[in-house]
Amino acid sequence: MPDAHDPVVKADENWRERGWPFGAHFRAALSLRQVDEMLRARDAANLQPFQLTSSRHEALAVLYFSRDGQMSLGTLGQRLMVHPTSVTATVDTLERLGLVERVAHPSDRRQTLARITPSGREVMEQACQLIAVEQFGLGSLSASEAESLCLLLKKVRRAAGLDRQGTAGAEASKSS
Numbered sequence: 001m002p003d004a005h006d007p008v009v010k011a012d013e014n015w016r017e018r019g020w021p022f023g024a025h026f027r028a029a030l031s032l033r034q035v036d037e038m039l040r041a042r043d044a045a046n047l048q049p050f051q052l053t054s055s056r057h058e059a060l061a062v063l064y065f066s067r068d069g070q071m072s073l074g075t076l077g078q079r080l081m082v083h084p085t086s087v088t089a090t091v092d093t094l095e096r097l098g099l100v101e102r103v104a105h106p107s108d109r110r111q112t113l114a115r116i117t118p119s120g121r122e123v124m125e126q127a128c129q130l131i132a133v134e135q136f137g138l139g140s141l142s143a144s145e146a147e148s149l150c151l152l153l154k155k156v157r158r159a160a161g162l163d164r165q166g167t168a169g170a171e172a173s174k175s176s
Helices: 007-017 024-050 054-065 073-080 084-096 118-133 143-160 168-175
Strands: 070-072 100-104 112-116
Touching (some): 024 118, 054 112, 054 118, 070 073, 073 084, 073 112
């Protein structure tokens, strides 16, 4: 029996009444979007004490997991898949916070490197521990359920060609 108070069920009913496509795939997609928003909000609350946003945290993660703890702003932008202006603004803020420093490229005077500082490493470790303590917002799932969800979503990622890109930390460690 569907839960009439569940907003996903209600949205499905609304779509069905209008003759729009509805059903299990619609409910799953809407559920994913709602969970994504919930996880982002929880992460934002956990990162706020460190003056990090999700984009600052991701940039810090790329640097943290990179081979040398540094990379050019251009490469950082590629890893984050953001416009150079966004990378500059993010690095500016991380630099003001003392978490990243800009250094000259050792062999190319045209490039500037962003390097994670010891404070940046410490903040990264503390923030990630805080997020992990809450089981990444998925504590209501058993380990087996979380693994099943991961495998299901892997099918979606694979179909979209995303399973080869990896996460920010994994990608940075492979190519820096």
